[in-house]
Amino acid sequence: MSKKVHTLTPKSNDPYLRLDAQLLKRMHNIMVRGRLLEERLIKMSKGGEGFFWIGGPGEEGFNVPLGFQVKKGEGVQFDYLHLHYRSSGIALAMGAEVIDTIRQMRTTATDPYSRGRNFVNHYAVPEWNIMPVSPTIETQYSTAIGTGIAQAHTKGTDSLTIVNGGDAGTAEGDFHSCLVWANRPALPLPILMIVVNNGFGISTPAAEQHGEKNIADWAKTFDMPGKTINGNDPVESYFAIQEAMAYIRKERRPYLLEAKTSRLYGHSSSSGANRIPEPDCIKIFEEQMLKRNLIDEKEIEEVWTSNRNLIDDAYQQVKQEPYPEGDDIWYGVFAEGLDDTYPKKGGS
Amino acid sequence: MANMAQAIRMALHYGEENLGVKEIFGEDVGAPLGGVFTVSQGLKKAWNSPLDERGIVGAALGLAWAGFRPVAEVQFVDYIFNTIDLLKLCGNSLWASGGKFKTPMVIMTPTGSGIHGSLYHSHSFDSIATKIHGMKVVCPSTPLDAYGLMLSAIKDDNPVLFLKPKALLRAKGVELIPGEPADEKALKDMIDAPIGDRSNWKPKWPKLEDFSIPIGQAKISREGRDATIITHGRLAPICLDVANEFAEAGHGDLEVIDLRTLIPYDWNAITTSIRKTGRVIFINEETEITNFGEHLIRRVVDEMFYELAVRPRLLAGKAVPGIGLSPNLEYASVPQKVDVENAIRELLADPA
Numbered sequence: 144m145s146k147k148v149h150t151l152t153p154k155s156n157d158p159y160l161r162l163d164a165q166l167l168k169r170m171h172n173i174m175v176r177g178r179l180l181e182e183r184l185i186k187m188s189k190g191g192e193g194f195f196w197i198g199g200p201g202e203e204g205f206n207v208p209l210g211f212q213v214k215k216g217e218g219v220q221f222d223y224l225h226l227h228y229r230s231s232g233i234a235l236a237m238g239a240e241v242i243d244t245i246r247q248m249r250t251t252a253t254d255p256y257s258r259g260r261n262f263v264n265h266y267a268v269p270e271w272n273i274m275p276v277s278p279t280i281e282t283q284y285s286t287a288i289g290t291g292i293a294q295a296h297t298k299g300t301d302s303l304t305i306v307n308g309g310d311a312g313t314a315e316g317d318f319h320s321c322l323v324w325a326n327r328p329a330l331p332l333p334i335l336m337i338v339v340n341n342g343f344g345i346s347t348p349a350a351e352q353h354g355e356k357n358i359a360d361w362a363k364t365f366d367m368p369g370k371t372i373n374g375n376d377p378v379e380s381y382f383a384i385q386e387a388m389a390y391i392r393k394e395r396r397p398y399l400l401e402a403k404t405s406r407l408y409g410h411s412s413s414s415g416a417n418r419i420p421e422p423d424c425i426k427i428f429e430e431q432m433l434k435r436n437l438i439d440e441k442e443i444e445e446v447w448t449s450n451r452n453l454i455d456d457a458y459q460q461v462k463q464e465p466y467p468e469g470d471d472i473w474y475g476v477f478a479e480g481l482d483d484t485y486p487k488k489g490g491s
Numbered sequence: 492m493a494n495m496a497q498a499i500r501m502a503l504h505y506g507e508e509n510l511g512v513k514e515i516f517g518e519d520v521g522a523p524l525g526g527v528f529t530v531s532q533g534l535k536k537a538w539n540s541p542l543d544e545r546g547i548v549g550a551a552l553g554l555a556w557a558g559f560r561p562v563a564e565v566q567f568v569d570y571i572f573n574t575i576d577l578l579k580l581c582g583n584s585l586w587a588s589g590g591k592f593k594t595p596m597v598i599m600t601p602t603g604s605g606i607h608g609s610l611y612h613s614h615s616f617d618s619i620a621t622k623i624h625g626m627k628v629v630c631p632s633t634p635l636d637a638y639g640l641m642l643s644a645i646k647d648d649n650p651v652l653f654l655k656p657k658a659l660l661r662a663k664g665v666e667l668i669p670g671e672p673a674d675e676k677a678l679k680d681m682i683d684a685p686i687g688d689r690s691n692w693k694p695k696w697p698k699l700e701d702f703s704i705p706i707g708q709a710k711i712s713r714e715g716r717d718a719t720i721i722t723h724g725r726l727a728p729i730c731l732d733v734a735n736e737f738a739e740a741g742h743g744d745l746e747v748i749d750l751r752t753l754i755p756y757d758w759n760a761i762t763t764s765i766r767k768t769g770r771v772i773f774i775n776e777e778t779e780i781t782n783f784g785e786h787l788i789r790r791v792v793d794e795m796f797y798e799l800a801v802r803p804r805l806l807a808g809k810a811v812p813g814i815g816l817s818p819n820l821e822y823a824s825v826p827q828k829v830d831v832e833n834a835i836r837e838l839l840a841d842p843a
Contacts, residue, residue, distance in 0.1 A: 219557055258589030267588035274556055275588045279576050285545055286580070289553015289561070292514060304553075320546035327541065475590040476625055477755070478648035482707075484758035491793045 148368045148390045148398075157435070158378045164437050170211065170236075170377055171438065174203035174425050176450045177232040180241050181408070183454050184248045184263055188412045192462075193248040196416055198264045199229030201407035202339055204424025205374035208381035209337075210236025212388055213305065215271050219297045223272045223290035225283035225306040228264045229339065230276070233307075237271055242457035252467040258474070259467040281308055281315035284336070288324040291332030291397075301392040307337035310401075311344025313358050325397035326365040334397045335387055339374060341406035346414065359401035367397055374402025375424040378431070492664040493671055493678055498634035499530040499599070499655065500682060501668060502641035503562060505699045507536045510645045514554055516540045517547055517564030523689055527566055528601060528660045532684045533694030544570050548577040548598060552584070552650075555596035560645060565600040568654065569611040575619075581650040582625030593648045597641070602630070603725045603776055604825045605658025610813035612657075613821065615776050617724070618783040620652050621754050627706055628753040630654040632727035634664035636751055639704030647706060656724040669700035709757035711764070715746035718770035718838050721761060721787065723750040726774050726826060733831050743839045753783060761787065762795060769800030772838050776825040778808040801841035806834040 155161050181200040188196035199206060210233040214222045226233060231244060246254040248263040256267045267275040274286060287306035294302050312318065318338075325332040338358045342349050355361070362369025368390060372383045380402060387398040405421035432438040473481055481487075493501065506512035515531055521539040525532025540547055544565050551563035565571045571578070584592045604613040620628045627649050631637040637655070644651035663675070672678050681695040712731045715738070722730045727749040734745035746764050750756055765771045771791065773784030784805045791803050808814075808825045815821060826834075 223553075223557070225553070254589070256589065257587055260589065261587055265587075267591055269588075269591050274553070275580075275584050275592050277580055277587070279580065282549065282577060282580060285549020285577060286553040286556070288546055288550040289555070289559075290557050291553070292550060293554055293557035293559050296513065316545055317549065320541075320543050320549065323541050323543065324546050324550065329538070475586040475588075477627070478585060478593050482755070485755055486790065491789070 147394055148386060158382060159431055159435055159437065162378060162381060166211070167432060167437055170207050170381070171428060171432065172446050172450070173207045173210070173236050174232065174377065174428065175446050176241065176453070177203045177207065177235050178425055179447070179450050179454050180231060180235070180244060183245065183458060185408060185412070185416045187248050188416065193250060193263065195262050195412055196248070197228045197262060197411035199231050201341065201405035201421065201424065202229050202374065203232040204377040204428060205339060205380040205402040205404055206230060206232025207236045208377050209233050209305070209384050212381075212384055213237055214302055217270050217272060219293050219302065220300050221272050221302050223274060223287070223294070223302070223304045225274050225287040225290070225304065226266060226276050227283060227308045228262065228276060228278065229309070230266065230307060231264050234266050234268070234273065239266070239268070241454050242461060245454070245457050245461045246464065249461050250466060251461060251464045252471070253464045258471065281312035281317040283308060284317040284321035287321055287334055288332065291325060291334045292330065295330050295332050295395060303333040303335055303388065303391045305335045305337065307339060309344070310338055310340035310342065310349050310353070310358060311347070313338055314352065322361060322365060326367055331396045333391045333395045335391055336397060336399045338399070338401045340401055340403045343406060343410070345410045357401060359399050362399040367399060369399035369401070371401040371403065374404035375422050375427055377424065377428050492666070492675060493634045493668055494661050494663045495631070495634045495637045495655070496528050496530045496660045497678065497682060498638040498664065498668055499641055500532060500534070501671070501697070501699055502638045503531060503534055504696055505642060505701070506562065506645040507534060509701070510642070511560045512536060512562055512645055513559040514561040516550070516561070518542050518566045520564050525684060526564065528655070528657065529683070530599070530655070530660070531564070533682060544574050545577060548574040548581070551596045551598060552577065552581050552594065555581075555594040555650065556584070556592055558595070560595050562597040562599060562645065565598060567612050568600040568602040568616040569614040571600055571616060578623050578626065582623045585649070586625055594650045595648045597644045597651050597653050599653040599655060601657035601660065602654040603656050603658060604814055604821060605725050607816060607818065607821065608814070609816035613814040615808065617654065617753060617775060618777045618781060620654070621783050623652075625649070627651045627755065628654065629706060629751060630656065630724045630753060631751060632656065632659060632724055632749055633666065635666040635668055636704050636710070638668045639702050640706065640751065642701065643703045643706045646703070651706070654724065658725045659728070662728070669702045670697050672697055704751065707752050707755045707757055709760040710749045710751055711746065711760065712749045713745065713747040715744040715768070717743040717745060717768060718772070718835065719746045719748060719764040719768045720772055720774060720835065721748045721750060722774040723753065724775070726776060726831070729828050729831055730774055733828065733835060737835065743835070745835065756787070761791070765791060765795060766798055769798065769843070770838055770841070771799070772804040772806060772834055774806045774826060774831060774834070776808045778810045779805070780810045782807045800843040801838070804834065804838055806830060
């Protein structure tokens with residue numbers, strides 16, 4: 144671990160008491176919102192209202208604290224995010240509306256992220272520097288290099304690039320490209336490299352395929368800071384993200400953060416999307432907050448009810464919205480549109 | 492006159508000075524080498540990257556999203572194959588995001604045969620490139636076209652794959668680039684790095700001017716009445732030479748169209764010429780199976796079958812796994828001048 148990483152001086156020995164109680168409640172609210180949203184998406188997938196489902200239930204304990212700490216905005220002075228398809232908690236914490244994810248699930252023309260074209264949880268928000276999420280595995284670690292260079296070449300900014308993905312994807316070359324480019328002596332990059340380790344690549348246990356003790360150990364090779372944390376604990380996650388971001392914003396160098404989390408509904412709808420008995424970050428969070436009287440049972444119930452209503456209302460509205468017309472396929476092939484001679488017949 | 496490498500270098504200099512190009516990078520692109528074909532010598536924004544094509548293309552895409560208008564180089568097109576899914580992302584970012592993410596970026600890479608490059612320095616990528624929809628593909632055959640197409644590629648809000656015919660990079664032009672000194676040696680003294688120690692060398696750039704060859708616009712290199720040759724890249728000057736020689740010998744009056752842009756291609760130029768001649772051959776050095784020229788032939792047959800006097804033809808590379816080093820093997824694999832002559836002779840002789 145680099146000596147320039149500043150471990151935050153605790154005001155209390157209890158990390159839960161070091162964070163503002165209102166912030167903890169806001170985190171809890173968005174975590175619940177994310178969970179209920181994912182469960183609604185799963186239900187839609189199983190009910191034929193949409194197709195493939197893939198998402199991040201079980202990762203809220205890490206993703207929501209991350210989303211709350213993003214320097215949000217458009218352009219090189221703000222943080223860039225290269226996310227993957229389990230990142231709904233990050234987007235919701237940044238202010239994304241549940242209705243828009245439901246629109247993408249239902250493939251409506253009103254889907255603001257892809258116009259009904261992409262799988263659910265494939266965000267693309269230029270106003271918040273959320274770069275287009277792709278179904279390809281790990282390519283986000285290659286594109287993150289680019290925004291990292293843009294920020295490294297912009298004098299005076301403290302903005303950083305955030306890239307996240309799963310444990311299985313770290314076997315791809317893109318992960319190692321990102322490590323190499325972020326640590327070039329000629330131009331170190333301000334990139335927060337995140338690996339959310341849920342222990343599986345679809346059905347394949349990581350323990351069978353990865354000999355690394357921790358994925359974060361790759362950092363040692365580059366003498367860059369790296370840390371493995373319990374991503375099921377939102378407070379531990381919050382502080383770890385804060386520490387990593389503070390280091391990157393100041394030192395303009397990369398940091399590798401591995402968060403171990405659960406995967407509560409398996410890989411995707413292709414593996415059934417049924418509840419799996421692994422530790423639940425929301426349940427853990429609620430127990431910890433109740434134990435410290437930071438929230439009470441009634442408040443918790445209200446959070447679940449209000450978010451359920453929010454999602455129900457959004458779902459009812461999306462059901463009224465149109466699907467894209469077939470002719471919409473020609474929109475966005477080229478930025479300026481297509482001229483009359485472009486072949487459009489699809490054959491003879 | 493400038494050669495194509497110098498022309499591209501001058502275009503990149505114009506781009507970094509005037510068109511917002513903030514990053515020019517790739518393997519050996521920065522000092523001291525300035526690119527294995529010297530196209531990035533002396534540029535302020537040029538730097539060396541790790542030997543990692545996926546990182547190069549991914550970095551360019553991220554920079555494009557950030558509005559930095561990057562120009563990245565893949566050292567030889569033979570090494571671009573491991574980036575295909577990233578090239579697809581370049582091509583589909585705008586579409587996949589419902590029109591929200593423009594990707595102004597240029598990937599430049601030397602393509603094709605002609606330098607005795609054996610299996611991995613002779614590939615063509617033209618046909619595969621045309622399958623990456625959302626990406627524009629250009630391939631100049633003269634220094635002036637290279638200059639004008641590079642400036643257009645830099646200005647474009649779409650990803651542009653700029654294919655540099657490696658056999659032509661050292662070929663001198665016959666047209667002056669706007670701002671280029673007329674004295675060839677003067678240009679060389681100004682912008683070519685010296686051999687040996689160049690640590691203190693700085694280029695003296697001529698006062699270059701904006702000049703665009705519009706993407707999507709073919710060039711009629713030679714007008715003719717009897718048959719149409721549609722080509723691009725390395726084979727364009729060969730086809731033009733053959734056409735001139737046929738005319739001098741009284742063997743036929745050939746029209747030569749240099750596509751310059753493969754995607755989006757200039758369909759109006761193609762149809763107008765075929766309507767005039769009734770005979771057409773598409774000539775390129777990609778392999779025969781699923782060749783870009785085949786697509787154009789299919790469309791010609793579909794849309795103007797009754798305007799053809801004879802069957803349309805394709806002259807292409809042989810469908811073998813590689814290009815052998817021994818000259819006889821290379822010449823047997825990709826079209827040479829004699830193959831162009833024979834193919835055109837047959838096209839002209841075909842009874843209508």
